[in-house]
Amino acid sequence: MDKLVIDGGIPLTGSIEVSGSKNAALPILFAAILASDSVTFSNVPDLRDIHTTLKLLQMLGCACEYADGKACITPGTLLPEAPYELVSTMRASVLCLGPLLARIGRARVALPGGCAIGARPVDQHLKGLEQMGARFDLEEGYILGRCRKLKGAHVTFDMPTVGGTENLLMAAVLAEGETILENAAREPEVVDLANFLLACGARIQGQGSSCIRIQGVSELRGAPYAIMPDRIEAGTFLVAAGITGGELLVRNCPFKELEAVILKLRDMGMEITATPEGVLARCACPLRGTDLKTQPYPGFPTDMQAQVMALMCSAQGASVVEESIFENRFMHVQELVRMGAQIKISGHTAMVRGVSQLAGAPVMASDLRASASLVLAGLAARGTTHVRRIYHLDRGYERIENKLNAVGARIRREKE
Numbered sequence: 325m326d327k328l329v330i331d332g333g334i335p336l337t338g339s340i341e342v343s344g345s346k347n348a349a350l351p352i353l354f355a356a357i358l359a360s361d362s363v364t365f366s367n368v369p370d371l372r373d374i375h376t377t378l379k380l381l382q383m384l385g386c387a388c389e390y391a392d393g394k395a396c397i398t399p400g401t402l403l404p405e406a407p408y409e410l411v412s413t414m415r416a417s418v419l420c421l422g423p424l425l426a427r428i429g430r431a432r433v434a435l436p437g438g439c440a441i442g443a444r445p446v447d448q449h450l451k452g453l454e455q456m457g458a459r460f461d462l463e464e465g466y467i468l469g470r471c472r473k474l475k476g477a478h479v480t481f482d483m484p485t486v487g488g489t490e491n492l493l494m495a496a497v498l499a500e501g502e503t504i505l506e507n508a509a510r511e512p513e514v515v516d517l518a519n520f521l522l523a524c525g526a527r528i529q530g531q532g533s534s535c536i537r538i539q540g541v542s543e544l545r546g547a548p549y550a551i552m553p554d555r556i557e558a559g560t561f562l563v564a565a566g567i568t569g570g571e572l573l574v575r576n577c578p579f580k581e582l583e584a585v586i587l588k589l590r591d592m593g594m595e596i597t598a599t600p601e602g603v604l605a606r607c608a609c610p611l612r613g614t615d616l617k618t619q620p621y622p623g624f625p626t627d628m629q630a631q632v633m634a635l636m637c638s639a640q641g642a643s644v645v646e647e648s649i650f651e652n653r654f655m656h657v658q659e660l661v662r663m664g665a666q667i668k669i670s671g672h673t674a675m676v677r678g679v680s681q682l683a684g685a686p687v688m689a690s691d692l693r694a695s696a697s698l699v700l701a702g703l704a705a706r707g708t709t710h711v712r713r714i715y716h717l718d719r720g721y722e723r724i725e726n727k728l729n730a731v732g733a734r735i736r737r738e739k740e
């Protein structure tokens with residue numbers, strides 16, 4: 325197992341490039357199942373979750389090639405089985421359910437278990453697909469889905485679910501008649517998926533709003549598609565500029581999609597400006613605390629909560645963080661406390677009191693975004709931080725230590 329060893333306290337300066345979005349790429353790669361010929365994607369990040377997805381697509385009968393950020397997927401004779409060995413390493417595997425039912429009317433997908441950040445059920449995915457005519461059984465830990473031709477339906481989600489909206493969207497594009505998704509997720513990654521499906525010939529309206537209308541078509545053709553940039557990686561780099569008191573030009577940064585994060589960072593005293601070359605982030609004066617509550621898009625993203633909490637730890641005054649999307653998403657707190665942070669948790673709320681400087685320590689990453697917050701804290705801390713279990717980080721951040729070292733960080737990867 326690898327760990328990152330970070331010598332902290334160096335202001336980061338220079339320009340840093342954002343990769344393609346993991347959370348947009350995953351559903352879009354699964355959507356290739358829906359096309360009747362090859363699809364070529366660009367700006368696909370070189371990440372563990374992407375390779376897991378390509379492996380799963382191969383097991384489902386697709387030919388997959390990946391090199392230099394380009395993926396080519398050719399659906400062949402499709403098979404219905406997504407095995408536990410892969411689903412247990414990546415919950416997003418459940419996104420093959422909608423496309424498989426739409427294409428072959430059968431799917432046998434391992435039920436994703438609980439994960440570090442909470443129970444994360446898939447009841448909304450199944451309920452919506454049932455409304456479209458699918459039937460499900462649970463068999464030896466697998467969801468067994470069957471259907472004849474899926475039929476359009478009026479689905480209202482109990483809560484805006486990103487994965488649920490994506491699964492239903494993919495099922496609906498090849499269904500018979502019209503599907504209406506209400507209380508749909510509005511995340512930019514859902515819009516990116518819809519844009520890819522539109523490029524392949526799907527008929528979709530309302531993506532980016534909470535009501536999406538889909539008219540089923542009989543076939544989708546393949547189309548080349550470039551994945552959108554990763555707004556969470558971009559947001560993590562903005563925080564890196566702030567927490568180290570540096571100045572970074574974040575290139576390929578989705579500005580509008582990061583609005584809620586940028587407003588909070590400005591509120592804390594960071595200067596963030598859109599320029600033609602990218603987004604310039606700097607920290608000219610001491611940062612001050614703020615309050616935030618995670619919410620579905622366009623609210624503050626839960627995937628940036630841990631990173632901004634790291635920033636709050638070294639800001640002046642108090643901050644309050646309310647996590648309203650996932651339970652157990654404060655796993656980074658005890659590790660930040662080991663670095664000298666002052667944080668108290670009460671239910672879904674964390675109260676942070678800024679300290680003058682964090683101190684390096686050995687810490688353990690528990691999930692993807694928690695790992696990013698520990699790297700950020702390590703960059704700001706006095707002394708050396710050892711971030712263990714960074715396989716979580718490798719699921720979602722492409723070459724993070726290379727990118728950060730190129731703007732002045734001192735990070736090395738070592739074997740445990």
Ligand code: UD1
Nearest residue numbers: 347416444445446447448449484485486487488627649650
């Ligand atoms: C996606 C993102 C993840 C992000 C999350 C919220 C991917 C691969 N992952 O996860 O990084 O943190 O959106 O922005 O894109 N829920 C149910 N029943 C369901 C589905 C969801 O109760 O059937 C609940 C979840 O437990 C959670 C909330 O709905 O409390 C939102 O979850 P959801 O939007 O589905 O998250 P994911 O798609 O799993």
